[in-house]
Amino acid sequence: MVITLYNRKFTVFLAAASPDMDDTREELKYVLDNASIEIIDGNDYKAESVEAAVLASDCSVHVLGKTDIYTPDGDGYDTMAGVQFRTAKSKCNKEFKMFVWNPVSTINSTNSYINSIRRDVVENTFYTDKPSPIIFVEDIRNIMNVKESQSQQHEPTDIFFLYNDLDSDTANGIYNMLKDFQKVNKLGISMSSDVDYNSYISDQLADSQIGVVYYNYAGDWAVPFARQIWKDTGGNSSKTPLLVTANSEHAKEDDIKAFKGIMECTVDEQLRIPLDIKVFLDKKNQK
Amino acid sequence: MNNTICPYPGLRPFTEEESIFFKGRDLHIRQIVKMLERNKMAFITGASGDGKSSMVYAGVVPYIRAGFSKAEFNSWIVCDFKPQRNPLESLVKNLSEQLQVPYDDTLVKLRRGFKALVKTYKESGFYVKDGKNAANRGKNLLIIADQFEEIFTMNENFNNGTPSNDAYTTVNLLLETIRISISEQLPVYVIFTMRSDYISQCTVFKDLPEFIAFSQFFVPQLKRSEILQVIEQPAVMAGGSVSSRLSEVLSNNLNSGFDQLPVLQHALNLLWKTANNGSETLDLIHLAKIAGISKDLLSDSERQEFNRWFALLPDYQKKYYEKPDLNNVLNAHAGTLYESAFDYYMQNADWADKTITPDESKQIIETAFKTLTKIDDNRLVRSRCTLNEITGIINKPHITDATVCAVLNIFRSDDNTLLQPFIVKEDINTQYLSGDTTLDVTHEALIRNWKMLADWDREELENLKEYNDFSAQMQRWLDNGRSPEFLLGAGNYAIFSNWYDRCKPNLYWILKNDNSQRPYNERHHSAATRMEKCDAYMQESRDALQEQEKSRRRKIAIAIAALLVFIAGLSIFALWARNEQKEADRQRQEADLQKDNAINAEKEAQKQRDSVKILLRDTQKAKDESDSALTVAENARRAAVAARRDADSARNEAQKALFQAQLAQKNAEYNERIAKAQSDTAQRERQNAVKANDLALQRYYEALCNALAMKAKNQYEDKTLNLRLAKTAWEMNQKAGGSPKNADLYDAMLYALEQNRIVKPSQLGDKIEKQTFSIDNTGRIIIMLDDGTILKYKIADNGNLALILPFGRDFESKVPLEVIKFVTPTLIAYSTKDRKSYLADLQTKNMYPIAENGYIKAASLSPDGNLCAIAYNTGEVIIMPLSGNTPVSRCTFDGKPSDVYFHNNDNVYVLSHDGSLTKWNHKSNDKKTILPPAKGENAFKMAAIPDKDLLAICYSGGDIQFINLKNDTKGDKRTVAHSKLDNIAYDPNTGILAVASADKRISLINTNDFNEKPLVIEEHSLDNKRVIALAFNNKGVLFALTDGGVLFHWDTNPATYATALSTMNIAPLSQSEWDLIMGRDFSEQ
Structure with missing residues (x-):
């Protein structure tokens, strides 16, 4: 087992809250501090300097109480909690996340302003109504420590051609025909190898126009392999489409049933396979 | 992308084919694969429902098949098995198929244990050690022992703490295979998956x-980011999308612990289908439609759409939307299937006969699920069984295997997958099951979340208990040679006869509950024998009881007949006796007449004798006639005597007859009295029943009152709804004849009035510096500021505090005040920051400096109004004359005084911080300890209850101790809260004692009746502030000042609020409002 050490340091903008939440907010501040999270206290900022404080943080934390944070105060001015919530929401994106905590959910369960905030949740906004500040801060730390996969720089290529070592003879023939008119990167998979294929393939596919999985004998391998890399690269949302192409010498139409409805696949003679690949590439480029 | 592929499998695990949609466990899969590479095995444990099987089948297997792990050969053989009822046979069945070796031969070999499995693999031809292209020709072997806990949950495998031989052999084979694989570096790997709660076994x-x-790999709970992956990414990969707000609601509402993932996956599966098979973005409205959230969370337009959709639902389905929640989705789904199974059966199973009724359809489902679950070590678990076992338990001639299968098909359909084997849409043959097909609940999450199933299982457990009792009695009967003495008595027979009718036990039911390890046929035979014995025992018991009953009835009939004969005989005898008496009377009268005649005759004879004497000398003839007449008279006399004797005898007989008749009459009266007593008893019982009924009705109204009160405390857009709910709650309380001192009702009424601004707290803001106040006898609120200014307020008609002008600086102080204590509403003791103290009289406006250094902690005025006892933070308590500045006496207390009470003009009770109470006679300077220091508790406040000569002391643990001041003994102790009691006040007009505790609760104790439950008028609210001062005005209104500067007030008589509500012109609750808020199950009776 591997344990997560949560080494990433980040700064949280602890927004002002309505007065009924003063004690809770203060308690949360201690918990955040104990979790070694750096805090910018929203109570220390005036309305005009909130934006700068938000921008200096990696995320913001908002504590909701009984009072609607958007209800103007007695003098008709926006509340500080409301101003800071609005500012943080406008900055919310992949780099700046927003955490909303409703620790008194039982009291607030019928509160329409909480419901409207929940309805307005957008991407990179996280809502929690668990009363424990520990659970809330655990969630914050977890979300803020998710590593965006960082693609290593690979040589951009048109076709990333993948096959099992079992089919290396015929695969090399296809590769030789393709490389004359397209930029091709090939990779033969050997099970006894120490190479971490998984991350390498994901990274290289991201730098390729299309991915091609070829097989002749290795039908048992090709199906799970193609599915696995389709999944690892984001399935239908992936920028790099996958083609599974099988050599009709040993593969049969029935073999490709497994791919039906998921990705494109062909069963063809060896000499026609480079053409199939080229057509698939052209089709992708036309889109 | 074809959107008909649902990327969420629901309750069943992900298959290898669905691995493309299995997200959130990437890191864990890599860790398991590394473990396999290194150790040749992985023992995956975790809680039920955390995705162990999915992680193996949709994670590890595709990963290694894809070549992402290091292994000797380029392809894999995966042999997976579940132990089921025979783990060895299950293993061999799959192994022989995968390695293409004969089953029987392999079973014989593997029964010998140890290296037999490795040997079978090596000899199979898939282990290619040498030669050209060995890597391509050979295949690695992965053995998966899935749901390994079945070794322990199946009675055939594990009974009374002992594993069966085959279970033991299976474990031996697997462990030896791992050993050899490590030592010989063979490409053989073993994965176990098992619920962690069986690990100790x-x-x-x-x-x-x-x-x-x-x-070992203990499956970690998914973190928030991983849960979001599980929710969002499968949809994205399948070409759909999930709204961020739905992801957040789902991940937030997901309970941690058991069933987290199955509940989520099931909900996602339904969401996908509800969102038109993923062609719409999965959103909150879809979750509301599957009863996963309240419609309150929807926008107005969505709510309208939802309402339109909801109105079309059948009534039985609507009830599942009363408490929408993520865990409720599964309950609602299963419940809906249960209700609609009959229609589905009628529409879809053309091949099954249609002879059953809707109720029978429900009975089939209930029996099937009862049979498919059992209680194991206090846990509800799955229990596989065959279709014909279920049919057997149902035991109705017209219900066949085919009927049962057809009714259950709705649970097996590929849209629902709650029961396996599933129906595959493309394969129509999967609709039919043969009788020997084993059925299984897809996931135990269904057992834990389907409330109806939980109820059935509880009922089944009760049945089993009854059966065990019955069996024990039957066994005694059998052990004693079926002796009639051991048959069931009337009481037990009635109990078990009821159970028999309810449970309808039969061979298959007994077989299901047979936990022995014997082979199936043996258990089947045993169950059949057992069933026969049960029937015989019941039959013979019934016969014996019927015979007893007949005999008893015979005896009663004879007794009644005898009694009737006796009564008839007695009546005839009485009649005869009366006739005899009449006859005797007649004879007596006749005798009397004869006697009279005789007397007359004797008189006549005497006359004649006299005549004869006179005429003695007359003729001899006359003498003879005279003698003859005498003889006749003598005879007559004797006859009269005899007649008289007869008459006496007849009278005696008549008296006897009369006595017998009187006896019979007394008996009859006695019987009548008994009948009357029985009639009275019946009357009393009827009255009791009426009372019980009234009580039940009263409880119902009380429950309704409480439920309405709870609802009245919710927030509604229409705030008059709070009023109407509270008013209706009050009406229910009235109907229940309940006490008006119902805390929930009180709270509801107050809340409703507050919501409508009819009653509201008064805001003092930050004007109160020293956080104290008093109320004078005219109801004015008096506050002293730290510069000596006295402010007076009154409660205005609008409920706000209104300042009474003008005010002056009556006691202006150059040095700010540190402590202010109201000794009486018009007498103030205060300390300035320079540790000087003063007494100030608001009526006379006199101010008296006190020659004492320190801050005042508490003060109390003597009953005659001449002296004031003042406690200081220095530990000193002094007695001050109101008109002087020098104490008349003083005393030091070790425990630091926190409160004082001048009981009579001589004695002062001093409460110390350590909880001790001392009585101090300030004249003689005698001290008497009334209470020793409290262990682990402090005391800060006390209140006198002068009219009852009591003193109430507040402790930090939440208790109040009453002290009887007549004899200085401890009285009642009441627990008011579970936190420190901050403040206390007593209202002598009503006898109510108000106590505020640190948990923001205010309770009222009725000192006139200590048995009465305290009324909590405020609970965990007060704007989250603590009460720092409490006081009553002269009208029973309680005022509480919080550290937020808000002055709250309550009428301590709940009837006041009730009167306010009842006099308001508010419409009663409409039927639709009632149904919406209370649900249709509640009616106003």
């Missing part, structure tokens, strides 16, 4: 604990 297998410790 693994110790029954030698070596297994060491292997577990060697390579």
Whole structure:
């Protein structure tokens, strides 16, 4: 087992809250501090300097109480909690996340302003109504420590051609025909190898126009392999489409049933396979 | 992308084919694969429903098949098995198929244990050691022992703490295979998956604990970011999308612990289908439609759409939307299937006969699920069984295997998958099941979340208990040679006869509950024999009881007949006696007449004798006639005597007859009295029943009152709804004849009035510096500021505090005040920051400096109004004359005084911080300890209850101790809260004692009746502030000042609020409002 050490340091903008939440907010501040999270206290900022404080943080934390944070105060001015919530929401994106905590959910369960905030949740906004500040801060730390996969720089290529070592003879023939008119990167998979294929393939596919999985004998391998890399690269949302192409010498139409409805696949003679690949590439480029 | 592929499998695990949609466990899969590479095994444990099987089948297997792990050969054989009822046979069945070796032969070999499995693999032709292209020709072997806990949950495998031989052999084979694989570096790998709660039982297998410790993987709970992946990414990969707000609601509402993932996956599966098979973005409205959230969370337009959709639902389905929640989705789904199974059966099973009724359809489902679940070590678990076992338990001639299968098909359909084997849409043959097909609940999450199933299982458990009792009695009967003495008595027979009718036990039911390890046929035979014995026992018991009953009835009939004969005889005898008496009377009268005649005759004879004497000398003839007449008279006399004797005898007989008749009459009266007594008893019982009924009705109204009160405390857009709910709650309370001192009702009424601004707290803001106040006898609120200014307020008609002008600086102080204590509403004791103290009289406006240094902690005025006892933070308590500045006496207390009470003009009770109470006679300077220091508790406040000569002391633990001041003894102790009691006040007009505790609660104790439950008028609210001062005005209104500067007030008589509500012109609750808020199950009766 591997344990997560949560080494990433980040700064949280602890927004002002309505007065009924003063004690809770203060308690949360201690918990955040104990979790070694750096805090910018929203109570220390005036309305005009909130934006700068938000921008200096990696995320913001908002504590909701009984009072609607958007209800103007007695003098008709926006509340500080409301101003800071609005500012943080406008900055919310992949780099700046927003955490909303409703620790008194039982009291607030019928509160329409909480419901409207929940309805307005957008991407990179996280809502929690668990009363424990520990659970809330655990969630914050977890979300803020998710590593965006960082693609290593690979040589951009048109076709990333993948096959099992079992089919290396015929695969090399296809590769030789393709490389004359397209930029091709090939990779033969050997099970006894120490190479971490998984991350390498994901990274290289991201730098390729299309991915091609070829097989002749290795039908048992090709199906799970193609599915696995389709999944690892984001399935239908992936920028790099996958083609599974099988050599009709040993593969049969029935073999490709497994791919039906998921990705494109062909069963063809060896000499026609480079053409199939080229057509698939052209089709992708036309889109 | 074809959107008909649902990327969420629902309750069943992900298959290898669905691995493309299996997200959130990437890191864990890599860790398990590394463990396999290194140790040749992985023992995966975790809680039920955390995705162990999915992780193996949709994670590890595709990963290694894809070539992402290091192995000797380029392809894999995966042999997976579940132990089921015979783990060895299950293993061999799959192994022989995968390695293409004969089953029987392999079973014989593997029964010998140890290296037999490795040998079978080596000899199979898939292990290619040498030669050209060995890597391509050979295949690695992966053995998966899935749901390994079945070794322990199946009675055939594990009984009374002992594993069966085949279970033991299976474990031996797997462990030996791992050993050899490590030592010989063979490409053979073993994965176990098992629920972690069975881990301690693994110790029954030698070596297994060491292997577990060697390579265990405990499935971690998914973190928030991983849960978001599980929700969002499958949809994205399948070409759909999930709204961020739905992801957040789902991940937030997901309970941690058991069933987290199955509940989520099931909900996602339904969401996908509800969102038109993923062609719409999965959103909150879809979750509301599957009863996963309240419609309150929807926008107005969505809510309208939802309402339109909801109105079309059948009534039985609507009830599942009363408490929408993520865990409720599964309950609602299963419940809906249960209700609609009959229609589905009628529409879809053309091949089954249609002879059953809707109720029978429900009975089939109930019996099936009862049979498919059982209680194991206090846990509800799955229990596989065959279709014909279920049919057997139902035991109705017209209900066949085909009927049962057809009714259950709705649970097996590929849209629902709650019961396996599933129906595959493309394969129509999967609709039919043969009788020997084993059925299984897809996931135990269904057992834990389907409320109806939980109820059935509880009922089944009760049935089993009754059966065990019955069996024990039957066994005694059997052990005693079926002696009639051991048959069931009337009481037991009635109990077990009821159970028999309810449970309808039969062979298959007994078989299901047979936990022995014997082979199936043997158990089947045993169950059949057992059933016969049960029937015989019941039959013979019934016969014996009927015979007893007949005999008893015979005896009663004879007794009644005898009694009737006796009564008739007695009546005839009485009649005869009366006739005899009449006859005797007649004879007596006749005798009397004869006697009279005789007397007359004797008189006549005497006359004649006299005549004869006179005429003696007359003729001899006359003498003879005279003698003759005498003889006749003598005869007559004798006859009269005899007649008289007869008459006496007849009278005696008549008296006897009369006595017998009187006896019979008394008996009859006695019987009448008994009948009357029985009639009275019946009357009393009827009255009791009426009372019980009234009580039940009263309880119902009380429950309704409480439910309405709870609802009245919710927030509604229409705030008059709070009023109407509270008013209706009050009406229900009235109907229940309940006490008006119902805390929930009180709270509801107050809340409703507050919501409508009819009653509201008064805001003092930050004007109160020293956080104290008093109320004078005219109801004015008096506050002293720290510069000596006195402010007076009154409660205005609008409920706000209104300042009474003008005010002056009556006691202006150059030095700010540190402590202010109201001794009486018009007498103030205060300390300035320079530690000087003063008494100030608001009426006379006199101010008296006190020659004492320190801050005042408490003060109390003597009953005659001349002296004031003042406690200081220095530990000193002094007695001050109101008109002087020098104490008349003083005393030091070790425990630091926190409150004082001048009981009579001589004695002062001093409460110390350590909880001790001392009575101090300030004239003689005698001190008497009334209470010793409290262990682990402090005391800060006390209140006198002068009219009852009591003193109430508040402790930090939440208790109030009453002290009887007549004899200085401890009285009642009441627990008011579970936190420190901050403040206390007593209202002598009503006898109510108000106590505020640190948990923001205010309770009222009725000192006129200590048995009455305290009324909590405020609970965990007060704007989250603590009460720092409490006081009553002269009208029973309680005022509480919080540290937020808000002055709250309550009428301590709940009837006041009730009167306010009842006099308001508010419409009663409409039927639709009632149904919406209370649900249709509640009616106003």
